[in-house]
Amino acid sequence: MSRPNGALTESAWVRRLLIGIALAFFAVFLLLPLVVVFAEALTKGIAPYFEAMQEPDAIAALKLSLAIVAIVVPINALCGLCAAWAIAKFRFAGRSLLLALIDLPFAVSPVIAGLVYVLLLGSPGVLGPLLREWDIQIIFAVPGMVLATLFVTFPFVARELIPLMEQQGNDEEHAARLLGANGLQIFLRVTLPNIKWALMYGALLCGARALGEFGAVSVVSGHIRGQTNTLPLQVEILYNEYQFQAAFAVASMLALFALITLAVKALLERRYARELGHH
Amino acid sequence: MQVGIQSLGKSFGSTRVLSGIELEVKEGEFCALLGPSGSGKTTLLRIIAGLEFAEHGKVLFDGVDVANREARDRQVGFVFQHYALFRHMTVHDNVAFGLQIRSRAKRPARAEIDRRVGELLELVQLAGFEGRFPDQLSGGQRQRVALARALAIEPRVLLLDEPFGALDARVRREMRSWLRDLQRKLNLTSILVTHDQDEALELADRVAVMEQGQVLQYDVPQQVYDRPATPAVYDFLGGANRLAVRVSQGRVLLGNEVVAVLAAADDAAAHLHVRSHDIQLLAADAAEGLQAQVLRATWGGASTHYDLRLAEGSTVEVDQPRWAQSGQLLAAGDAVRLRLERFGVFGPVAGSHHGITG
The missing domain is CATH 2.40.50.140 (Nucleic acid-binding proteins)
Incomplete structure (x- = not known):
């Protein structure tokens, strides 16, 4: 009897066991919570579900969350692109320090990140008196929440781009320059097309995280309903008030966004893989 | 065009990579910079192109110092070891790039660009490959596209940085004699960087043997081979x-x-x-x-x-x-x-x- 994959066929049971464990884990820890979110949201039926979502505070929270994403994603995409460009294409003093700093938001607990902004910009903080003098409110207001989200989600784009840009090197840019292209033409016609899928992928991850960020935003938010509550904060408030069905209804909005993100991500990954393949 | 290098020197930090380089490449001449890796030959080529800058000395194009001329204004054709084709563009767009990015006043009409691209692809024996992408070509084909792209801007000098280094031995030999004929036909001043002595001796009108940032000998291939100026040249040549x-x-x-x-x-x-x-x-x-x-x-x-x-x-x-x-x-x-x-x-x-x- 021929056994082409001798080593593999022999451990058929081991294989099944491993796959089984993975699937069980996936079902219990990933799929089940998702199902629970929607099930709990729909316990009282369809009508209360949509009612909970149409609650003015819930709509305000949704609007604020989307506004923060709309501000944060472009800024971080641009800054991340600049940082990645500098790190991947040039050698300069302080380069490794910058590289380490980019990862800082991932290393620091989001709550600490939020607290840093409170201590820096809040009324007792370093810049607090100055800001009060000019009548600028940052902490416990939307600007603070944007800043905290910016900090927490900064690494996504840069980390996605740096390895790709390093792998691609400078030769194409040099070739373009020698053919007579100016800086802007090189960027728009050579650099950007080479990284566009990775850039979108990074921006997508950045957006998903910005939408769901809780810790940092919670610290700098004033928790004022209808004004400084994002979706995750709204869920927490409703849950603490024992309004479980409403809490899960709002949570299901976040879950829905997550599913959409996942679908777009899968689509991008396919294009992104091809971008990596071109070399 | 004639290229002159006068007492050129460069350091990276405390490491001296080039010192006292004197070189003259005549109009239509094919010059090879031959040396082991780390001899400074690629750095010299990149300085001529304007991708790097020398600390001392001059680079002269037809007797004019080009120190203040940016790489994009030097009108040099450069061929990279790893092709450096624009990976997201078709062969046509790669070759047309140097023409398409020109300001409106200097840009040829679209039909004229297409005609030029067709001519160049014919010259490098790749007619009909316009719509392909670089990753659909073999190494030898990619390097010929890179050459066509470099020639599209009608360069005053052609600079080749180990152009056959990434190709296998048989393709390399074919490309060598083909490039030799093409260079003769175009009568284009060319400078080739290589560590392969056969390549240098076979292709070039004159060979500059380099080691540790210096030109040890600069002469016609027969002289360099038969009368090496120093023991190092002897060691390096065979x-x-x-x-x-x-x-x-x-x-x-x-x-x-x-x-x-x-x-x-x-x-x-x-x-x-x-x-x-x-x-x-x-x-x-x-x-x-x-x-x-x-x-x-x-x-x-x-x-x-x-x-x-x-x-x-x-x-x-x-x-x-x-x-x-x-x-x-x-x-x-x-x-x-x-x-x-x-x-x-x-x-x-x-x-x-x-x-x-x-």
Whole structure:
């Protein structure tokens, strides 16, 4: 009897066991919570579900969350692109320090990140008196929440781009320059097309995280309903008030966004893989 | 166009990568910068292109200093070792790039660009490949697209950085003779960087042998090969044996045997360089030649390689061409005599002497 994959066929049971464990884990820890979110949201039926979502505070929270994403994603995409460009294409003093700093938001607990902004910009903080003098409110207001989200989600784009840009090197840019292209033409016609899928992928991850960020935003938010509550904060408030069905209804909005993100991500990954393949 | 390099020097930090470079490439001439990796040849090429800058000295295009001219204004064609094609563009768009990015006033009409691209692709024997992407081409094809792209801007000088380095041996040889013909046809001043001596000697009108940031010798290939200026050039150009000798009253002594007689030379210790294929093997009972013993024989098709030990103790490598082999091959332990056909003697005082015996 021929056994082409001798080593593999022999451990058929081991294989099944491993796959089984993975699937069980996936079902219990990933799929089940998702199902629970929607099930709990729909316990009282369809009508209360949509009612909970149409609650003015819930709509305000949704609007604020989307506004923060709309501000944060472009800024971080641009800054991340600049940082990645500098790190991947040039050698300069302080380069490794910058590289380490980019990862800082991932290393620091989001709550600490939020607290840093409170201590820096809040009324007792370093810049607090100055800001009060000019009548600028940052902490416990939307600007603070944007800043905290910016900090927490900064690494996504840069980390996605740096390895790709390093792998691609400078030769194409040099070739373009020698053919007579100016800086802007090189960027728009050579650099950007080479990284566009990775850039979108990074921006997508950045957006998903910005939408769901809780810790940092919670610290700098004033928790004022209808004004400084994002979706995750709204869920927490409703849950603490024992309004479980409403809490899960709002949570299901976040879950829905997550599913959409996942679908777009899968689509991008396919294009992104091809971008990596071109070399 | 004529390219001139005058007393050029450059350092990276505390490392000196180029010093005192003097070079002149005439109109239509094909110059090769030949040297081991780290000899500074690629840096020199990139300085000519404007991708790097020298600390001292000048780069002259037709006698005009280009120090203040940016890379994009120098009108040089550059071919990279790893092609550097724009991976997201078709072959057509790659070749057309240099024309399409021009300001509206200088840009040819679309039909004119298409016509030029077609001509160039025909020139590099890739007509009909317009719609392909770089990753759908072989290495040799990619390098020809890169060449067409470089030629599209009608460069004043063509710079080639190890253009065949990433290709396999057979394609490399084909590309070499093809490039030679093309360069002649276009009469385009060209500078090639390579570490492959065959490539340099075969392609170039003049070869600059570089080591440790300096040009050791700059001359036509035959001169560089037959009359290496320094021991380093000898070492770099083709498997040379290096033997310790003494020069005494014009005679070159290896141990106690006179290997050669030089016209004029001071008495000194010196080194004799002789290539493995410039040594003739004679029968053990021949009347002349250095006595030696075979240590090892390796049959290799076109020639047989021998490791020999001379009577005075040093070892020598010899390649005997097939036509010179008669009867049985020599085996380890056999006695043999050697005649040095061409060699060079370099000493601290004596300077360089080149000899041909027989």
